[in-house]
Amino acid sequence: MPLFSARVLVSLRPSVLDPAGEATRAAAARLGVDGVSKLRIGKAVEVELDAPDEQSARAQLELLSDRLLANPVIENWTLELKDDSSAGA
Amino acid sequence: MSLGVVVFPGSNCDRDVQWAAEGCLGIKTRFLWHEERDLSGLDAVVIPGGFSYGDYLRCGAIARFAPVLQEVAAFAERGGRVLGICNGFQVLTEMGLLPGALTRNQKLHFICEPTDLRVEPGPCSWLQGYTSGEVVNFPIAHGEGRYQADPELLKQLGDSGQVVLRYCNNPNGSVGDVAGLSNTQGNVLGLMPHPERACDPTTGGVDGRRLLASLIG
Numbered sequence: 001m002p003l004f005s006a007r008v009l010v011s012l013r014p015s016v017l018d019p020a021g022e023a024t025r026a027a028a029a030r031l032g033v034d035g036v037s038k039l040r041i042g043k044a045v046e047v048e049l050d051a052p053d054e055q056s057a058r059a060q061l062e063l064l065s066d067r068l069l070a071n072p073v074i075e076n077w078t079l080e081l082k083d084d085s086s087a088g089a
Numbered sequence: 090m091s092l093g094v095v096v097f098p099g100s101n102c103d104r105d106v107q108w109a110a111e112g113c114l115g116i117k118t119r120f121l122w123h124e125e126r127d128l129s130g131l132d133a134v135v136i137p138g139g140f141s142y143g144d145y146l147r148c149g150a151i152a153r154f155a156p157v158l159q160e161v162a163a164f165a166e167r168g169g170r171v172l173g174i175c176n177g178f179q180v181l182t183e184m185g186l187l188p189g190a191l192t193r194n195q196k197l198h199f200i201c202e203p204t205d206l207r208v209e210p211g212p213c214s215w216l217q218g219y220t221s222g223e224v225v226n227f228p229i230a231h232g233e234g235r236y237q238a239d240p241e242l243l244k245q246l247g248d249s250g251q252v253v254l255r256y257c258n259n260p261n262g263s264v265g266d267v268a269g270l271s272n273t274q275g276n277v278l279g280l281m282p283h284p285e286r287a288c289d290p291t292t293g294g295v296d297g298r299r300l301l302a303s304l305i306g
Contacts, residue, residue, distance in 0.1 A: 016237055017192075017195065019193050019194070019195055019197050020193060023197060068146070071147055071150070073188075073237070074192060074237055
């Protein structure tokens with residue numbers, strides 16, 4: 001079965017306060033990096049998945065992202081998918 | 090009356106609940122290991138505080154898939170009484186038994202202190218021993234207890250009497266000062282404060298006793 005690799009980016013919804021991001025933004029100023037007007041922290045999840053075809057891989061990864069990796073009440077997610085099977089890995 | 094107390098790897102308030110229920114109030118309790126599927130003979134289930142499965146990914150996100158919770162969801166659906174305390178509240182929201190989500194405290198600190206709460210009118214059977222508007226004191230102990238819901242949902246929850254406990258002095262930035270929430274039927278309650286730690290006079294106040302005592306009416 002072809003191997004697909006994906007990266008799922010999970011971010012807090014814009015309306016949700018990110019106190020950890022705010023604390024990090026304050027530290028950026030202490031480092032001397034001024035002018036950081038926005039800093040929000042999310043997660044990047046790397047996934048490798050065997051699936052018969054890209055459509056099926058995408059469906060599985062969307063389920064995974066929406067039902068486990070992110071909580072849609074507070075988070076958004078995006079999916080980057082690539083087919084690794086032809087890379088000769 | 091028999092009370093089930095769920096135990097995940099990483100639970101740390103399971104024995105506190107047992108002491109409060111059985112030791113202080115004489116309610117028979119039985120631990121339910123996370124792989125257990127048999128809830129027979131139980132009248133109510135508590136999902137206790139702690140760090141279920143290490144709280145990896147998000148608080149309660151992994152616990153949602155525990156075999157015991159499939160049964161707890163069915164139990165709640167049948168009208169069984171379910172109480173989620175602290176991590177248990179986070180688990181109930183991840184399961185979708187209660188709406189909204191719990192997020193990082195506004196000021197990032199883990200907060201461990203006695204907290205005044207106002208009991209709001211609502212259908213919650215767990216709170217039948219309290220009067221509406223009464224102020225009670227339960228300890229809190231959490232880093233991720235900031236309740237989050239969009240304004241429309243928050244209004245709907247308030248209107249339907251599901252916001253059953255509010256902080257008098259909001260410690261964590263929760264929207265609407267929400268400290269505890271019930272489902273529409275009132276048989277499921279989730280709250281961040283710890284009523285089980287307010288049951289034994291040896292260690293402080295006893296405002297939490299009536300919550301567990303509601304089981305023995």
